[in-house]
Amino acid sequence: LGLLGDLRRALDAHEVQLHYQPKVRFDGHVAGLEALVRWVHPERGRVPPDEFIAIAESSGLMPHLTEYVLETALGQVAKWRSEGLFVPVAVNVSPRDVHTPGFAGSVAARLARHGVPAGALQLEITEHVLLEDPQRAADTLAGLTAHGVKMSLDDFGTGYSSLVHLRRLPVSELKIDRSFVARLAVDAEDGEIVRCTVDLAHSLGLLVVAEGVEDDETWERLRDLGCDAVQGWLVAAAMPPEETTAWLRARG
Ligand code: G
Ligand code: G
Ligand code: MN
Ligand code: NA
Numbered sequence: 229l230g231l232l233g234d235l236r237r238a239l240d241a242h243e244v245q246l247h248y249q250p251k252v253r254f255d256g257h258v259a260g261l262e263a264l265v266r267w268v269h270p271e272r273g274r275v276p277p278d279e280f281i282a283i284a285e286s287s288g289l290m291p292h293l294t295e296y297v298l299e300t301a302l303g304q305v306a307k308w309r310s311e312g313l314f315v316p317v318a319v320n321v322s323p324r325d326v327h328t329p330g331f332a333g334s335v336a337a338r339l340a341r342h343g344v345p346a347g348a349l350q351l352e353i354t355e356h357v358l359l360e361d362p363q364r365a366a367d368t369l370a371g372l373t374a375h376g377v378k379m380s381l382d383d384f385g386t387g388y389s390s391l392v393h394l395r396r397l398p399v400s401e402l403k404i405d406r407s408f409v410a411r412l413a414v415d416a417e418d419g420e421i422v423r424c425t426v427d428l429a430h431s432l433g434l435l436v437v438a439e440g441v442e443d444d445e446t447w448e449r450l451r452d453l454g455c456d457a458v459q460g461w462l463v464a465a466a467m468p469p470e471e472t473t474a475w476l477r478a479r480g
Contacts, residue, residue, distance in 0.1 A: 264277065
């Protein structure tokens, strides 16, 4: 309970920050940045995101955290755009958010308020959005998509009966979970899983991003398998805003 109260205050005090991790195509083009929350507690130090996200989920604070992340990320996108850096940003949203009434409308209003085009925002969801009320989730996602917001299916392969969901969810991108990518270069089965996922995604007209790419060999394998973009420490870890700006500028 202590940590929950602290998280509430941390959000109000802007103690929670966003770091940004690039998604890069094989030709070097920066396809986008993923916003990832970071919280450095004044006494406990760095609190792992998994830990406080779980607290936010179970306490009902998640909508507040998501609003905070969307607000911060869109403010940053607007700032970058004003500086001539036109890079789309992806925000992770939880199943809870997708089931919150009016979510699609509130995202649209927030975009308008920041003067950011919908195409500059991507939302990363997981298959778990379909666990509660699949129809409602599909309606919300359709509303967001109709507005021009791009949807990405995160952690692909770790949910349940993924293939059914792929047909029901209006997503334009699929992210292969890093548990399949990590040993891609050394494990033949993981290699086959990734190959099939890339082919499946392409046959459905989706872009494929591989997460957790840490070495050149994996990068090369993914390129040869026809993957569209990669994310991982080989390219860059999540960086604070100023470092991200410098990284983007150095890329040209
Ligand atoms: O890279 P990292 O340790 O930050 O991420 C841990 C987990 O927390 C990942 O599964 C990531 O999707 C999730 N996460 C990071 N930032 C956010 C956020 O702003 N909102 C939500 N819902 N999840 C996030
Ligand atoms: O599931 P999600 O996409 O939200 O996860 C992002 C998480 O993955 C964050 O915790 C981030 O720090 C972590 N991450 C990003 N790149 C790498 C990588 O190359 N290797 C590993 N092991 N973790 C990574
Ligand atoms: Mn993600
Ligand atoms: Na992921």
